[in-house]
Amino acid sequence: MEFTSWDKIENEQLSPTISRKMMSGENSTLARVFLAKGAIVPRHSHVSEQFSWIVSGALRFIFDDRELVARAGELLFIPANEPHAAEALEDTVDVDFFAPRREDWITKNDAYLRK
Numbered sequence: 439m440e441f442t443s444w445d446k447i448e449n450e451q452l453s454p455t456i457s458r459k460m461m462s463g464e465n466s467t468l469a470r471v472f473l474a475k476g477a478i479v480p481r482h483s484h485v486s487e488q489f490s491w492i493v494s495g496a497l498r499f500i501f502d503d504r505e506l507v508a509r510a511g512e513l514l515f516i517p518a519n520e521p522h523a524a525e526a527l528e529d530t531v532d533v534d535f536f537a538p539r540r541e542d543w544i545t546k547n548d549a550y551l552r553k
Contacts, residue, residue: 444470452551453477455526460543467539473497473526480550481523486536488516495530499523 440461447459447470455477460469467486473479473495481500490497496509499516500523507527508514516522542548 452548453553456551458543460540462539462544465539466535466537467543469534469536469540469543471530471532471534473524473530473532475526475529477526477530479524481521482550483519483521484536484540484542485518486538486540487518489535490514490516491533491535493531493533495526495528495532497530497532498525498527500525 442461444459447461449457449459451457455474456471456479458469458471460467462468470493475495490508491513492508492510494510496507498505498507499514502521506514540548546552
């Protein structure tokens, strides 16, 4: 068991416009992602299912067959292996939950975010 607060978790600056704080258990990862207006998350996919909760701001999610805008208070489920990208339409705080956990994030092998 681990007990903490977002204030105590290291902030990782991934690019000039994207940073995150995250915590992982044996089977899942929870992350609080900060995206400045105009930030781009390049197209990618992962074996994890993803739940995204937009705490504030707005993100445009781009899928192969559609786009959608998620705003503060809205939730999105992305199935495993679904290619997607995102663009911050405003300064945005996003909480993402992944299962299984994001090994690429934990090992910092997530070059698509580190620009």
